[in-house]
Amino acid sequence: MRDVAIIGVGMTKFGELWEQGIRDMFAEAAIKAMDDAGVKKIDSFYVGAMSSGLYTYQEHLSSLMADYMGQIGVPGLHVESACASGGSAVRAAFIEVASGMSDIVLAGGVEKMWDVEDGTIVLATASDQEYEAYNGVTFPGLYAMMARVYMEKYGLTREELAQVPIKNHKHSVNNPNAQYPFEISLNDVLKSSMVADPLRLMDCSPITDGAAAVILCPLDRAKEFTDKPVKIRAVGAATGPIALHDHKDLTRLEAVKLAADRAYKMAGLSPADISFVEVHDCFSIAEIIVAEELGFFEYGTAGKAIAEGQGTYGGKIVINPSGGLKAKGHPVGATGAAQVIEAYYQLTGKAGARQVPDAKFGMTQNMGGSGGSCIVHILEAL
Amino acid sequence: MADSARYHREKFHRYALEAQKFDSGYVSLPNRYIDPNSGSRTYEKINLKGTGTILSFTIIHIASNQFSHSTPYPVAIIETDEGARLTAMVTDCDINDVKIGARVELVFRKIMEEGESGIINYGYKAVLI
Numbered sequence: 001m002r003d004v005a006i007i008g009v010g011m012t013k014f015g016e017l018w019e020q021g022i023r024d025m026f027a028e029a030a031i032k033a034m035d036d037a038g039v040k041k042i043d044s045f046y047v048g049a050m051s052s053g054l055y056t057y058q059e060h061l062s063s064l065m066a067d068y069m070g071q072i073g074v075p076g077l078h079v080e081s082a083c084a085s086g087g088s089a090v091r092a093a094f095i096e097v098a099s100g101m102s103d104i105v106l107a108g109g110v111e112k113m114w115d116v117e118d119g120t121i122v123l124a125t126a127s128d129q130e131y132e133a134y135n136g137v138t139f140p141g142l143y144a145m146m147a148r149v150y151m152e153k154y155g156l157t158r159e160e161l162a163q164v165p166i167k168n169h170k171h172s173v174n175n176p177n178a179q180y181p182f183e184i185s186l187n188d189v190l191k192s193s194m195v196a197d198p199l200r201l202m203d204c205s206p207i208t209d210g211a212a213a214v215i216l217c218p219l220d221r222a223k224e225f226t227d228k229p230v231k232i233r234a235v236g237a238a239t240g241p242i243a244l245h246d247h248k249d250l251t252r253l254e255a256v257k258l259a260a261d262r263a264y265k266m267a268g269l270s271p272a273d274i275s276f277v278e279v280h281d282c283f284s285i286a287e288i289i290v291a292e293e294l295g296f297f298e299y300g301t302a303g304k305a306i307a308e309g310q311g312t313y314g315g316k317i318v319i320n321p322s323g324g325l326k327a328k329g330h331p332v333g334a335t336g337a338a339q340v341i342e343a344y345y346q347l348t349g350k351a352g353a354r355q356v357p358d359a360k361f362g363m364t365q366n367m368g369g370s371g372g373s374c375i376v377h378i379l380e381a382l
Numbered sequence: 383m384a385d386s387a388r389y390h391r392e393k394f395h396r397y398a399l400e401a402q403k404f405d406s407g408y409v410s411l412p413n414r415y416i417d418p419n420s421g422s423r424t425y426e427k428i429n430l431k432g433t434g435t436i437l438s439f440t441i442i443h444i445a446s447n448q449f450s451h452s453t454p455y456p457v458a459i460i461e462t463d464e465g466a467r468l469t470a471m472v473t474d475c476d477i478n479d480v481k482i483g484a485r486v487e488l489v490f491r492k493i494m495e496e497g498e499s500g501i502i503n504y505g506y507k508a509v510l511i
Contacts, residue, residue, distance in 0.1 A: 121446040130392060131412060134493065135505065136442065136449045136471045137457045144440035145459055152482060194454075197441035241418070245459045245467040250438055 001098040003219035005229035008037025009341040011212035014329030015179040022056050023068045025211035026110040030069040037215040037225050043102035045076045046092045048085030048109030049333035054122045056112050082126035087336025087366030087375030091235050097216045108213030111331035126369040128243040142244045142370040144196035147285035149250040154300035162189035163307040164284040165326045172323025174353035179329030203284040208329035212338035228348040233380040236262030244370040253371035256293035263376040271295035275359035276318040278339035280367040281325050318356045336366030347381035396505040399430035401466050409466040432488040434462035439480050448494045456480045473507040487511045
């Protein structure tokens with residue numbers, strides 16, 4: 001396998017993008033990424049999107065996006081793994097470059113979420129349609145059931161849980177692409193409307209339009225395009241049960257540990273080597289469980305540790321310097337690619353006021369459904 | 383809206399709680415070709431008694447349009463006495479009485495209607511016992 005580097009990135013602002021359709025958003029991100037890398041022609045591309053069909057009645061994204069990003073003729077593929085679609089697209093592009101099949105490959109993701117009135121029913125398609133969604137459980141409801149067991153088993157308080165979105169909003173203030181770049185208080189979380197008890201609105205990532213794209217090439221060609229490439233040191237992927245009720249332990253997301261273990265092994269690294277991590281905080285409880293599965297904290301301890309400042313600057317590891325899904329926004333299919341972009345900014349010293357100092361290795365963790373799929377990347381500053 | 387075939391093929395699970403007991407001891411509802419843990423393909427069909435215990439639950443306040451008329455409503459993960467795990471609404475109760483560890487029985491109920499002229503869907507819900 002060849003070593004693979006990121007040579008350029010591009011993304012839209014995340015938010016309510018009323019003037020842009022799905023093609024506009026992805027084309028904007030892709031063209032920005034190509035311009036950033038200084039490439040006029042790509043060899044191939046992957047576009048992650050969870051449900052362009054249900055959100056916009058548009059499928060066949062390979063043709064649409066090649067057409068509108070000025071790359072008609074190149075091979076493309078729409079990648080879907082629910083909320084892990086974007087990370088899956090990056091992984092697919094990595095494999096294509098590493099294999100020697102192609103040199104310049106674009107990987108990205110997009111979701112247009114604000115065009116539909118009932119987004120809850122779309123998100124529920126990431127769960128077991130016939131045996132979860134059919135019986136009335138929503139996507140927040142699944143994470144609420146994890147939170148309830150976790151809080152009872154480990155004594156995590158409602159106030160401690162609230163510290164996850166409070167921290168992520170604090171980080172987002174310095175991210176110009178964030179959807180909600182403002183701080184929130186404990187009272188804001190505890191008084192926000194109930195979505196699925198015990199999770200309130202401020203525990204939940206928002207509805208977001210947006211797109212993100214990165215350009216990969218073989219590491220030995222990276223200097224042709226940029227002085228500051230970032231190496232993709234490793235990727236790990238895994239699947240888990242589709243239904244939450246089939247998880248043996250409802251306080252665990254075992255696919256995250258499987259994916260992380262594979263990435264650590266491929267990289268020859270351990271959690272202590274990682275300076276920052278972009279995690280999939282679709283709900284507050286998810287960040288806590290994921291931080292444990294990635295090996296940064298012992299089981300049952302991450303909630304209290306994050307509440308005590310161990311997940312921010314000056315703590316054990318900076319979790320979600322971008323503001324995370326909660327504050328940066330969560331355009332589902334774009335999220336995994338946007339996480340990789342944040343890692344790229346951090347590892348090239350371009351993260352501005354949210355820069356994590358002296359970061360050599362960063363990690364991204366992108367997750368589908370209630371832990372049904374997970375992609376972990378480890379990136380390295382050169 | 384879906385064609386009736388989508389619901390027809392689930393009728394034994396939803397109406398009669400038909401499950402599979404693999405020789406490994408694993409019990410699955412719905413049907414599987416293979417036990418995801420042991421890899422066994424040998425099983426017998428059983429009908430669940432319907433009694434079980436709540437492992438976790440939530441109260442849904444924001445629902446999809448199909449269920450929004452019922453909010454707030456409880457949903458639980460239940461382990462049946464035979465060992466099958468499933469997700470079901472908890473109904474006919476004070477939502478404050480739903481607890482981890484509570485005993486429940488699965489009962490036959492209407493789940494939703496697909497609009498005014500669509501299919502009326504049935505299945506199981508849980509009641510506290």
